[in-house]
Amino acid sequence: MNCLWRILFAAFVFADTTIKGEPNDRPIIGILTQEIDYKLNEQYPDQYHSYIAASYVKFVEGAGARPVPIWIDGTDSYYETILSKVNGVLWPGGSTYFNQSKGYADAGAVIYRIAKNINARGEYFPIFTICLGFELLTYVAANCVEHRTTCSSHNQPLPLEFTHDFRESNLFGNAPQDVIKILSEENVTANYHRYCVTMQDLNNVNLTDEFHVLSLNHDKNDLEFISTIEHKQFPFYGLQFHPEKNLYEWVTGKNIPHGSNATIVSQYFANFFVNEARKNSHEFRTKEEEKQSLIYNYPITYTALQNSSFEQCYMFKKNDRNGLVIENEV
Ligand SMILES: *[C@@H]1O[C@H](CO)[C@@H](O)[C@H](O)[C@H]1NC(C)=O
Ligand SMILES: *[C@@H]1O[C@H](CO)[C@@H](O)[C@H](O)[C@H]1NC(C)=O
Ligand SMILES: *[C@@H]1O[C@H](CO)[C@@H](O)[C@H](O)[C@H]1NC(C)=O
Ligand SMILES: *[C@@H]1O[C@H](CO)[C@@H](O)[C@H](O)[C@H]1NC(C)=O
Ligand SMILES: *[C@@H]1O[C@H](CO)[C@@H](O)[C@H](O)[C@H]1NC(C)=O
DSSP states (O other): OHHHHHHHHHHHHHHOSOSSSSOOSSOEEEEEOEEOOHHHHHHSTTTOSEEEEHHHHHHHHTTTOEEEEEOSSOOHHHHHHHHTTSSEEEEOOOOOOTTSTTSHHHHHHHHHHHHHHHHHTTOOOOEEEETHHHHHHHHHHTTTOOOOEEEEEEEEEEOOEEOTTTTSSHHHHTOOHHHHHHHHHSSOEEEEEEEEOOHHHHHHTTOTTTEEEEEEEEOTTOOEEEEEEEESSSOEEEESSOHHHHHHOOOSSSOOOOSHHHHHHHHHHHHHHHHHHTTOOOOOSSHHHHHHHSGGGSOEEOGGGGTOSSSOEEEEOGGGGGGSOOOSOO
């Protein structure tokens, strides 16, 4: 099985096409919502239940895909259904607790299990995770055993410290040399995290054989942490830093790199992810259902006007989820 997978994988890298047929040129990405942020809730008191920072939406759009929100607090059959219709899933960063019931982490655990099954039956279905999403990836892979270390990496732009075999990966295997040069030499990756996953943490939950660590970094106290990771068997990727901020967040005083090289490498990650999502042909049953599910059904708010560190956000009320068509669930 593992061997067969490796053969299929090699075919991918060289042909860069779907297992069956042509690339899907109308990819749709499911973006996992998150419990409303503490600060957003202060700025818009008790109005909203969940949100997606618009930078993640634009990240996906800017690489040629359309986003659909995936609600937290769904049933297993809701997640089964929505994953059968989208071409990949993005887990954004943020600041929620993993132990909050019916929240981001619970949804992530179910999505992870379903996405593994989809891939195991021969389809190619990516999950791309950023910052807290990256932490969630190893958390759910570890069967929800908390293993993060507290660390200090706020407003810290860093070059990646690549591991010796980082090129033997999906994420960087075909990356242009200038992208690798910029990533390894310039302070372009935007770090904002108070938890880290260290090599020791990964080892503590027995995940070193399951994941390939592609780069490391050091926080402000010189603590070494994992900054990019890829699952060895499935197209699941984690970045501890925020490529979407380089392109789409403009709050000042937080050291977000906005130079031309930072933009090039951030766009690389967006393009990479959306290209992965082009490798399956999941779709909504009807164009009407697709229209009713896209994020464009929901208003966007200019949150930076209220001094949010997010330029714009999609904020959802608890009953917004009722708009999502999910009949014929099994
Ligand atoms: C969740 O985790 C946070 C941070 O570790 C802790 O402060 C809080 O008490 C926990 N909540 C529950 C319900 O366990
Ligand atoms: C951008 O990256 C290229 C390739 O590494 C490098 O030659 C160039 O000097 C960089 N530009 C800036 C403005 O840092
Ligand atoms: C990156 O940032 C560090 C810490 O601020 C600084 O010492 C280093 O010179 C910077 N590197 C580059 C290439 O700008
Ligand atoms: C990791 O493996 C060890 C030894 O087999 C076991 O005792 C431990 O419970 C495992 N930890 C997790 C989080 O699975
Ligand atoms: C935003 O910050 C500015 C500068 O600190 C302050 O003057 C203004 O009142 C703040 N606006 C809101 C809505 O909090």
